[in-house]
Amino acid sequence: MTQNLLKLDFGAALPEGGSVPRNGSEWDALEEALRDADGWLRSDANRRRDGFGWLDLPQADLAEVIEAGQWLAAFDAVIQVGIGGSALGSLMVANALLHPCHNELSRSERGPRLYVADNADPAGTRALWEMVDPSRTALVVVSKSGSTAETMANFLWLWENLKKVLGEERALKQLLVVTDPEKGLLRAFVAEKKCRSLPLPSTVGGRYSVLSAVGLAASAALGVDVTDLQAGARAMDEVLLGAGTMEENPAWLLAGLHWLHFLRGRNMTVLMPYADGLRDFTEWFAQLWGESLGKEGKGSTPLRALGAVDQHSQVQLYTAGPDDKLFTIIDVADRGERLILPSPSDASLAPLAYLGGQEMGAMLQAEARATAATLASLGRPVLWLEIPRLDAFRLGGLVYLYEVVTALTGRLLSVDPFDQPGVEQGKRFTYGLMGRKGFEEEGRKSTEAFARIESRTVSC
Numbered sequence: 467m468t469q470n471l472l473k474l475d476f477g478a479a480l481p482e483g484g485s486v487p488r489n490g491s492e493w494d495a496l497e498e499a500l501r502d503a504d505g506w507l508r509s510d511a512n513r514r515r516d517g518f519g520w521l522d523l524p525q526a527d528l529a530e531v532i533e534a535g536q537w538l539a540a541f542d543a544v545i546q547v548g549i550g551g552s553a554l555g556s557l558m559v560a561n562a563l564l565h566p567c568h569n570e571l572s573r574s575e576r577g578p579r580l581y582v583a584d585n586a587d588p589a590g591t592r593a594l595w596e597m598v599d600p601s602r603t604a605l606v607v608v609s610k611s612g613s614t615a616e617t618m619a620n621f622l623w624l625w626e627n628l629k630k631v632l633g634e635e636r637a638l639k640q641l642l643v644v645t646d647p648e649k650g651l652l653r654a655f656v657a658e659k660k661c662r663s664l665p666l667p668s669t670v671g672g673r674y675s676v677l678s679a680v681g682l683a684a685s686a687a688l689g690v691d692v693t694d695l696q697a698g699a700r701a702m703d704e705v706l707l708g709a710g711t712m713e714e715n716p717a718w719l720l721a722g723l724h725w726l727h728f729l730r731g732r733n734m735t736v737l738m739p740y741a742d743g744l745r746d747f748t749e750w751f752a753q754l755w756g757e758s759l760g761k762e763g764k765g766s767t768p769l770r771a772l773g774a775v776d777q778h779s780q781v782q783l784y785t786a787g788p789d790d791k792l793f794t795i796i797d798v799a800d801r802g803e804r805l806i807l808p809s810p811s812d813a814s815l816a817p818l819a820y821l822g823g824q825e826m827g828a829m830l831q832a833e834a835r836a837t838a839a840t841l842a843s844l845g846r847p848v849l850w851l852e853i854p855r856l857d858a859f860r861l862g863g864l865v866y867l868y869e870v871v872t873a874l875t876g877r878l879l880s881v882d883p884f885d886q887p888g889v890e891q892g893k894r895f896t897y898g899l900m901g902r903k904g905f906e907e908e909g910r911k912s913t914e915a916f917a918r919i920e921s922r923t924v925s926c
């Protein structure tokens with residue numbers, strides 16, 4: 467039974483551009499491997515293991531999250547402090563479902579403005595603080611580990627300033643902490659201060675946490691129907707559970723095609739939605755894909771693109787550069803918004819008559835089709851992923867789909883899609899360079915390694 471979640475056209479993404487090979491072929495072997503990978507992902511043995519907890523989020527009770535969202539909605543502004551998986555999810559949901567204008571922070575007619583402090587850049591943090599009225603602002607600090615330096619730096623500075631303006635007692639009433647239910651520095655802070663908190667289940671990894679309080683609390687405050695978002699993920703899960711071939715199962719298909727193109731040297735994947743609202747979906751995907759699969763020298767590079775914007779920036783490379791990419795063009799069939807273009811009234815603009823009477827969204831869709839057709843005509847592997855409209859239900863489905871695709875692809879690559887050991891060295895070097903006690907050796911090693919970089923210089 468279709469759930470009207472999406473349509474995925476893959477005719478031009480089959481290796482060698484041919485039909486689906488059968489009978490003991492590479493495709494059959496791959497399908498078998500995907501069946502195993504799916505079994506591994508959904509096995510009872512793994513279900514409670516670290517990293518697998520996101521599979522349960524579509525069924526989770528959202529009462530606490532919705533209550534927190536209602537509490538946050540009473541403020542004029544919500545500052546979410548977090549980085550990576552502790553920020554990208556909220557940004558993606560808010561920018562997809564509310565005012566999808568990629569040059570401005572999310573806001574909704576009804577709810578508060580959402581500000582996301584997701585970098586330790588003093589200019590950004592100061593500017594953000596100066597945009598809000600502290601007495602009408604809630605601070606939401608999100609960190610699974612509770613110790614990420616950038617998040618803690620922003621939290622310390624914003625929390626101390628909030629306390630300075632409001633006094634601790636009142637400031638505590640405007641604070642929400644989202645972190646591990648048992649461990650970590652922030653959990654200790656909650657215990658000490660008895661402030662509001664929501665758990666990020668310990669079996670859920672940061673980049674797989676958008677359908678938890680991490681992505682949903684602020685989204686709910688802005689008026690996003692988080693119940694519908696979750697229902698979309700559940701509907702996608704039902705589709706995937708009921709589909710036992712690559713042609714029926716969009717997760718197996720996407721994971722399988724990425725694998726087949728890896729083997730053929732295409733280790734970059736371009737996600738190019740033709741909708742401003744999905745710009746941050748590509749940012750969210752980039753962390754999910756890159757941090758899950760980039761291991762042991764394997765993995766594929768996620769390239770963020772936005773249609774039609776990157777037609778005027780990257781498409782030259784996509785059409786005439788190296789044939790090392792798999793493309794996914796995402797289109798939204800019904801954009802809701804309609805802008806009919808006027809016929810030019812100025813004589814000098816007469817050559818634009820072809821635009822007159824056109825609907826801008828139809829033009830954007832024509833551009834999406836034209837880009838996909840161009841790539842296909844050049845033999846570049848391209849997928850066409852179409853969602854009926856960009857609403858909470860479809861976004862929930864898309865999010866869950868890509869989480870499953872990423873986990874299955876990790877299994878095919880024989881890497882652990884749920885850890886990220888490669889990020890730790892940089893953090894230790896940072897602590898060393900900042901003079902953190904116990905990291906002296908890391909500081910020395912980092913300075914030594916950096917000396918190689920600055921051993922040769924040209925400056926002007």
Ligand SMILES: O=P(O)(O)OC[C@H]1O[C@](O)(CO)[C@@H](O)[C@@H]1O
Pocket residue numbers: 549550551552608609610611612613614617672673757886889
């Ligand atoms: O939620 P935390 O623990 O602050 O981590 C933030 C992000 O940093 C990382 O650990 C990478 O350094 C990501 O995996 C994670 O999403």
